[in-house]
Amino acid sequence: MEQHYSRNIIRLYIIKTAKWFMLTMPIIMLFYKDMGLSHEQSFQLKAIYSISVVIFEVPSGYLADILGRRITLILGAILGTLGFLFYSIGGGFWMFLAAEMTLGIGQSFVSGADSAMLFDSLKSDGRSHQYLKYEGINYSIGNYSEALAGLAGGALAEISLHLPFYFQTGIAFLAVPAAFTLLEPPSKQKPGRPGFRDILKVVHYALVKNIRLRWNLIYSSIIGTSTLTMAWVYQLRLDEFGFKEIFIGGTATALNILVGTVTLFSSRLERKMGKKITVMTTSLLITGGFVAGGLTHQAFFFLLLLGIFYMARGVATPVLKDYINQITPSEIRATVLSVRNLLIRALFAVIAPLFGWLSDKLSLAQALLIVGLVFMALALSTVSLFLNTLKNY
Numbered sequence: 001m002e003q004h005y006s007r008n009i010i011r012l013y014i015i016k017t018a019k020w021f022m023l024t025m026p027i028i029m030l031f032y033k034d035m036g037l038s039h040e041q042s043f044q045l046k047a048i049y050s051i052s053v054v055i056f057e058v059p060s061g062y063l064a065d066i067l068g069r070r071i072t073l074i075l076g077a078i079l080g081t082l083g084f085l086f087y088s089i090g091g092g093f094w095m096f097l098a099a100e101m102t103l104g105i106g107q108s109f110v111s112g113a114d115s116a117m118l119f120d121s122l123k124s125d126g127r128s129h130q131y132l133k134y135e136g137i138n139y140s141i142g143n144y145s146e147a148l149a150g151l152a153g154g155a156l157a158e159i160s161l162h163l164p165f166y167f168q169t170g171i172a173f174l175a176v177p178a179a180f181t182l183l184e185p186p187s188k189q190k191p192g193r194p195g196f197r198d199i200l201k202v203v204h205y206a207l208v209k210n211i212r213l214r215w216n217l218i219y220s221s222i223i224g225t226s227t228l229t230m231a232w233v234y235q236l237r238l239d240e241f242g243f244k245e246i247f248i249g250g251t252a253t254a255l256n257i258l259v260g261t262v263t264l265f266s267s268r269l270e271r272k273m274g275k276k277i278t279v280m281t282t283s284l285l286i287t288g289g290f291v292a293g294g295l296t297h298q299a300f301f302f303l304l305l306l307g308i309f310y311m312a313r314g315v316a317t318p319v320l321k322d323y324i325n326q327i328t329p330s331e332i333r334a335t336v337l338s339v340r341n342l343l344i345r346a347l348f349a350v351i352a353p354l355f356g357w358l359s360d361k362l363s364l365a366q367a368l369l370i371v372g373l374v375f376m377a378l379a380l381s382t383v384s385l386f387l388n389t390l391k392n393y
Helices: 002-020 025-034 039-067 069-089 093-110 113-124 128-159 163-173 175-180 196-209 211-240 245-264 266-273 275-295 299-326 330-361 364-390
Strands: none
Touching: 002 069, 002 113, 002 128, 002 163, 002 175, 025 039, 025 128, 025 211, 025 245, 039 069, 039 093, 039 113, 039 211, 039 330, 069 093, 069 113, 069 163, 069 175, 093 113, 093 330, 113 128, 113 299, 113 330, 128 163, 128 245, 128 266, 128 299, 163 175, 196 211, 196 330, 211 245, 211 275, 211 299, 211 330, 211 364, 245 266, 245 299, 266 275, 266 299, 275 299, 275 364, 299 330, 330 364
């Protein structure tokens, strides 16, 4: 039985690689700038992506619980390919909007379902206690993929800022055959047919009825939004410092190798430091990274802060996700993980246009400082409630 479902792990790794080998990520803001878009328009596109995720996130997670994780992962892989195809043939704000909407919907079908399939595949083999280990490996593969893609994308962008999108379409397609060959693990299926009322019941359970799960989801979403925002911001800051595309891509490579390496040791670090210290340390480093990044005006110190920020991210992301998995019933796990992603994207959909507007009206540094203070306030206002839930683990 163990070997029967362990085949899913390598296929999930392929899907993760296709999803995270992002040639376009380290240069996309530069691409928007080259196409004549303002900072506000650029972050509006990223907000539109997040809004698309918000609309489809929980329904797609619910479908994963009802129809199976395999079906939703197949749909996500296909839509991910189409989104980059739109970018490859498009040339303006509205075509980019269509691409971001398609990519957002595709992302919603993958997120939650991939982690749920990994957990249930291990659970069917009697190894659910090893989830954090394999999630860490899976996350590291994603970060190493993004690391290699950063350097490659920067090099391709030196030739043409359009070239990374052509290659990205082919890479995204690799997830399609991997998803089709997944084997659905046995899990307790929710009875009945999909319905919006049933989705609302799961959301109500996760955010209202189950207090432990509520604060896990809220706090995890604040930290998740912080790391997501920095991923788009730092390339503009490095461009402002005068660095070229190849250096920005190389920086993305170094940061993702760093975070991928730290993630491999996340479970060990969490056991050694303890839950409370792990949470407090990573949260302060992540939210404080924005504030410090806005205050520094020297490239060397900004790069140093980025390194510290990404190390904290490498610990926080798998650890916080594991806390959620450990207290979530199997039959609603994909839906609950989708609620987490929905909260992240909903918050980002508010933060991103605000950051773009601030950076156009003031400066990138001032926008970093202001948004950092917002994240810090959100984290500090909820951390004690979140830490109280960990006492019962």
